[in-house]
Amino acid sequence: GAGVLVLFACLSGFAPSAVRAVLMGLAGLVALVNGQKGQPLVILLAIATVMLIYNPLWIEDIGFQLSFLATLGLIVSAQPIGDRLDWLPTPLRNLIAVPLAATLWVLPLSLAIFGIFPVYGLLANVVANLPLVLLTVGGFISAMIGLLVPPVGSALAWLLYYPTAFLLWLIQAIGQLPAATIALGSLSWLQVVVLYGLIILVWLSPRWRRHWFLLFTLGITLVLVPFVLRQNTLFQATVLANTQVPTLVIQQPAGTVVINGGDAQGLTAFLAQEGINRIDWAVASDRQYRQQRGWRDIHRIAPIRQFTDVPTAKSDPAYREMLATLKVPYQALPLRQPVQLGQVKITVLRSDPAILALQMGSSRWLFVTDPSGDAAQTDWLAVTPVEPPQVLWWWGRKLTPRLFEIVKPRSVILSRNALEPAIANYLKQKQIPYFVVGETGEVRWQANGSLRANAPQNDGLI
Template identity: 30%
Template sequence: MGGRAGFYLLVGSYLAGLVIAGWSWGWLLLGILAVIGGFLSFQLFWLPPWRVWIAAGLLAVFASPYLHLRTPLPGSKDISWLAPQHKITLLGTVTETLHQGEDFQSFYLRIEPSSQEGLASYTGTAFVRAPTQPALRPGSRVRLNGALYRPPGRTNPGQFAFDDYLRRQGVFAHIQARALVSLGKPDPDWLWMVRQRVLQVHQRALGTERGALMTSLVLGNGAVELPKSIQRRYTEAGLAHLLSASGAQVSLLLGTSLGLVARQSPRLKVGLAGATLVVYICLAGGSPAVLRAGVMGAVTLLGLARGHRAAPLSALLLAVGGLLIYNPLWITDLGFGYSFLATAGLVVTAPRLAKGLDFLPPMLATPLAVALAAGLWTLPLQLLHFGQLSPYAVPLNVLVVPAVEVLTLGGLATSILGFVRPELAWPGHVLLGWILGVLDSLVGWVNTLPGSLVYPGTLLPVQVVLLYSLLAASCWTRPWPLVGIAGVVLVAPLLLAPGDVSLSVLAGGGSEVLVIEDGRRTLVVNGGDVRACERVLLPHLQQRGRLHLSGVITTGTRETQTAGLATLLALSETDVLWDGADLPWQTSYRAVLEGLTRQGTTYRRLSPAMHVPLGSGVHISVLSTEPTVLLLRAPTQQVLLLGRLSPVEQEWFAQTYADSLGGTQVLWTSASHLNKRLLALPGLRNVIVSGRGLDAAAERELAGRNISYWTTARHGGLVWRTSGRDGQLTPTRL
């Protein structure tokens, strides 16, 4: 046991070093913990010896520089150094197709040296978004015309960073292709051809969507591109793991393979099962999650060949540690993380849960313990990245286990039969199609239930680290005291959060998207057009766990102001709509107002001198309603929400309300011009513009007055907080 504990400590230290690589002094903390553990080992003899603690400390400390050393950087002749270019012609070979749809296709292109002047020695790999024709596959050689850019970065707080994702793949260039020319037929890619054949077999029998779903259940979504609607449906129901090839498929495959040759010699059994495993990994695409399951399966087979059973936790840590030494960047791969954590839950926690559920029939207790364990171990990671969960996920996972096992094994069998001759798979497809239809209908029905998706908001990284520490500690101590500690960890940020008011000006093109937060009260101003509402505002509110809105204020009916209002009200719980839009109303806006009663939202019309309450000592004052101008007042600071006033309206407003604006530190607008009277406000420190920015004259005036100037087009989303004397403004991009 001592040697095994030392192995667990070494692997765990390396994993911890990779996880906290982004924290400036995280390596020092791990080093100190290793030193403390070494000293304690002289007193507590059940701990690993001090030599193991020293080795663990070194692994933890050097994991971070190793990760940075392995992070790809563009070479001196990478094509990305030429960006941006609006017209460029390039030759290259498709290395991987990412999406092929009705509107566009995307792929990775390995750039070839060109005879074109200035491009002779430039190479590298680029992400390409291109027209749908000609349809390409791996190995296709193409010539394209288009524009070359650097990959777009994060535009709003907490948003997915596409440039970071591509950088981890060794890709630093983004090409928007306008025209493609295929240069000959690519060499045969047998793995791609087999995957396509399997997909065609299932789609011919089950239809396009359900055929793709069946293929994903068998080979994972790395081998087939699923429609977005299916991915969203299963993700919201907590069944996204069914669509990814990982441990479940590998376990079923190995168990079936070994069962079919149970009476043969151990060498033959291991050989056939190992060959089956290798073929499956190749067909499934070799993603980090599949490789993790494959290595763990190989360790199990090796133990079987040697006549003893491999310890599941040792096999898991050996697989994960070995793969992360091979490629430490996989520590950021979500599929790999979910696969590892779910398996850890099955190995560590499920047996203890099953014992606690011994009052239930075994056929119910075991799958319930498995679902609970996997859910517990993956929940912190899910909340860290997405801030959402499905309350029905655990019972739904228990309910679908038999169907998924039948579909996976049946799908494998029909794939093999259909590959030989499609007619042979027809009887199996009749039964599997019915089961798949029931499963898909059940998932869709669960997503329509009240509270099917809850948005508690994202966790802090330190909360996630503490929660996983508690889960690990539950292996060696009684779990119930740890439940109380976990509850404290979850609610502590809410109790300890500073009482600052925050104003988030989100980047949504030219749309006006503002979110004001004070404690747990949330107020949205306008919300922007439909695209900005769906892609910017709602994801921001979901991630923050703030889909219950204290109110929505509208200041106009232009498309960039409130075209997305119907979507916002339908997908959030809004207490009050404060209407400041000028008459006459547009037909679409009037329809939204008429539907407020059905949605349980109270209607209030804004009037001059009205106060919209937020929190203690914080409110929004309505200065004017024709046009609508608001003033966010905090105890020591205030923000002028000017909106998009014309030059004439600004002149009138500045003359009329100058006495009310003396304490204004921040001014927000979506106009391209600012009146000099407003720029001359004595306390003004920051000007925030939604959109491209102000005209040259206004910019010179701001520079001359030493006023900080921010635009969402240049700096991304901006967050202003009432911390300190003058507040604190944080841009997404500098």
């Protein structure tokens, strides 16, 4: 048994969560051989201490954190939860109590990191239990036989294809159910500490254990009240840094506005962290599928209520197909006529390549795209009267000081990975604060007109 556990640790690459499982398994085997009754909680805490002494940085590993919390939940909460479900048949009681105990202990940290609540998570754990057991046992058997007789082990592994395919189909089907996930936004660490305090209170205090429903209600309130207040009062805009196409997310009580959806993964991760479950107004600044291909995946996670683009811009067949299959209300953005939602107003000044004027409250932005790398946009702005904006948001290949001399922005956001030293020196000489999202991370505008970056540059504050 010890040999199998060590082999498993080697195959996993000694991931912290796998090391935890192996060490607990070895401790259980030692207790079994010596005829002793192990104390799982003591063993878990001792292993956590030893692992962190060996490598203190493991405490920052998400796998380490979630693995220990789930195991702690199984040790201290699975039996009490099962006892309260004594009205259910014993097999079903265990199927529910085990994942519920693990979920309760993992959920606060999971919400702090990912900001997503899996609505059908408990159901998925229950229905996936049987195929998981079959695959786990079958995988061990086929692996051990494969070490001795490889063709036989391979044949046994081939038989596991069908339960594996069934498990994948089952999880995908549950994940595609309506409202499969709810984005609640990333919890603050104060909320996380208080939630774990409530859980520990129920665990250690028999008196409070009798009032578990009151503490459970308090925990839900602690999560939902800040979420509701945030959604109904927040007014801010964020230029994302982890997307291939420049993307802006504007949050306001009247509805969320998103400009460009070329990177579904980066955008949906941000929406989850901010607790955004739908997009009220989606805007495509061009009509090229390569730049806007993420909208379908985004729509499946955060439904889009209204989609708009620049109809006079050139489009390709893939983009038109995506627009047809998106199946959401569509409206063309008129040239030089503002379209408004709440406190956000967007005006198309030029279509191809796009120049958009954004009005957010009393703050004016100018979004200039220049994918071709020529001077056409700068030349166009030189002969077109445009009111100097508070923020110039620029995306393109070639940038010259002439653009800043024409536009006269108070601050600049550059959606690119780096900035040429000559341009940086020019902006510093002119005392124009600037943010390069590839270097500073996402840039956030607040309703008071301030701009902040994750990794501040030029003090990171205007």
